[in-house]
Amino acid sequence: MSFTDDIRRSVKASRGYRSCQVPNSGPIVAIVDDDTAVGNAIEVLMRSIGLVAQAFSSGEQFLRSPELSRTGCLVVDFDMPRMNGLDLHNRLSRLGKAIPTVLITAYPSDDIRARALQAGIICYLPKPFDESDLLNCIQTALDRAKGNRGAP
Numbered sequence: 001m002s003f004t005d006d007i008r009r010s011v012k013a014s015r016g017y018r019s020c021q022v023p024n025s026g027p028i029v030a031i032v033d034d035d036t037a038v039g040n041a042i043e044v045l046m047r048s049i050g051l052v053a054q055a056f057s058s059g060e061q062f063l064r065s066p067e068l069s070r071t072g073c074l075v076v077d078f079d080m081p082r083m084n085g086l087d088l089h090n091r092l093s094r095l096g097k098a099i100p101t102v103l104i105t106a107y108p109s110d111d112i113r114a115r116a117l118q119a120g121i122i123c124y125l126p127k128p129f130d131e132s133d134l135l136n137c138i139q140t141a142l143d144r145a146k147g148n149r150g151a152p
Contacts, residue, residue: 027072027145029053029138032062032088033104034080042075045131046138059088071099073141075134078105078112086116093120100141104129 029046031053033039039055046053056062059076060083074092076085083091089101100122105112108126116124122144123137 026052026070027142028067028070029073029075029142030062030065030067030071030099031055031075032057032059032080032085033075033077034058035077038077042134045134049135051138051142059083059085059091062088063091068097071097072145073138074099074101075138076101076103078103078116079107086112086119086121089116089121090119100144102134102137102141104134 029043029051031039031042031046033042033055034057036055036057039057043053043055054065054067056065058080062068062074074089076088078085085101085103085105089099089103092099092101098120101120102123102125103116103121104125104127106127108124113124122141123133125133125137
């Protein structure tokens with residue numbers, strides 16, 4: 001059983017769930033995936049372990065979000081319409097927003113992996129992936145973000 005299958009099942013059980021208002025403290029884990037079920041499921045997983053998270057259905061929606069400045073980790077799907085996950089990461093870098101990023105993809109390739117790692121992506125995870133692999137990548141990203149911001 002894969003992580004994606006598990007999260008799809010948990011989202012079906014909570015169909016209609018969408019992000020609640022995000023509290024105004026601490027960094028958030030932003031999830032950008034055009035597959036709403038996957039984005040919501042990862043958001044639910046993050047919240048279940050005590051992290052603040054918010055799902056977005058496109059890179060453009062995330063870029064317009066007031067939560068952009070609070071994002072400590074970005075989990076983004078590679079294959080999305082209009083702006084793929086690597087393009088979003090690169091755009092954020094050009095804007096001076098160095099957000100540690102985890103790139104997920106259902107269509108892995110050595111070329112995309114090499115480009116992602118060269119661009120500074122923290123983790124590259126082909127779907128389906130294990131929940132523990134995703135959590136390890138997110139912890140690494142949040143640790144890096146905390147180091148960049150200075151520990152409180």
